[in-house]
Amino acid sequence: MNQKKRLSVKTVVLIGMFGALAAVLETFQIPVPFAPPFYKLDFAETPIMIGAFALGPVPAILMELVKNLLKILINGTTTMYVGDxxxxxxxxxxxxxxxxLYQKHRTRKMAMAGLGLSVLTGVLTAIVVNCFLTxxxxxxxxxxxxxxxxxxxxxxxxxxxNLPTFAVFAIVPFNLLKLGMNAGITALVYKKVSVILHVGAPVREPRTSVEKG
Known part of the structure; x- marks a missing residue:
């Protein structure tokens, strides 16, 4: 019981830490020449993706929530909360x-496949959300x-x-670039960061014939 409570507190702390780091990184934005000025690159999704690999999908959602709430509290909103x-x-x-995917199969191959799927899902979601909502x-x-x-x-x-060509020539390339960069950096640094994150975590039973990631 104490072990579970301790790990729960650790998870909450990590959610806050990764969410806060993401909010800070989101303040450093880079404009792109092929899209309107309200589309800017940032690396805020990198710490959240690292946390999502380490902690799982539900903490990942909470990290996204922390990131956006902190951004609004610190800097306010320039898009009437629509962009947020x-x-x-x-x-x-x-x-x-x-x-x-990574929580089900903790291998490097699955992590890379998951990152590729995440980029695709993120781009498709961006098209729908931008064109029909934001x-x-x-x-x-x-x-x-x-x-x-x-x-x-x-x-x-x-x-x-029109809106369809806006999606093709602005939304898609912008999100491919942004999400691809965040996924690429995650792939490069996650293994080193995960060693620190898993210090003190319970040892997993070894699994035969599985490449660890």
């Missing part, structure tokens, strides 16, 4: 597939209509003429 909602949904869609709401609240968002895209890329 989209960030939470998209973040969960990104970290959950890899976390779920962009229409954000446009009506801040820009007077979706056509003004489209015109911002057209000014950058003449091929953008």
């Amino acid at each position: 909602l989209g960030n939470f949904i998209g973040g969960c869609a990104f970290v959950l597939p890899a976390s779920i 962009l229409p709401l954000y446009a009506n609240l801040m820009f007077g209509g979706i056509e003004n968002i489209i015109s911002m895209g057209t000014a950058i890329n003449p091929a953008i003429t």
Whole structure:
């Protein structure tokens, strides 16, 4: 009982730590030349993905929640909370597939497959969330209509003429780049970080014929 309680406290501390680190990293944003200025790269999903591998899918959702709440508390919102909602949904869609797969099969091969699936799921979710939720709401609240968002895209890329082309030439490449970078960094650093995270954790029974990841 004491062991379970101690591990539970450790999990809560790690959720707070990873969520706070993600909120800090999200303040360092990099604009991209092929999308409107409200699309900016950041590395906030990297610590959450590391935490999702270490702790599991439910803590991963809580880390995303902590990240967004801290961001709002510290910096407020510039999108009338629409972007924050989209960030939470998209973040969960990104970290959950890899976390779920890795919890079932803790191998390097499964971790890499999970990261690839997470990038794909994150991009597809970004298309749906942006086209049907965040962009229409954000446009009506801040820009007077979706056509003004489209015109911002057209000014950058003449091929953008409507919402579907906005998705193809702005949403998809932006999220492929952002999520791919976060997944790549996670793949590079997770193994080293996991050694620290698992200090004091109960020893797992060895499994035969399984490559550990």
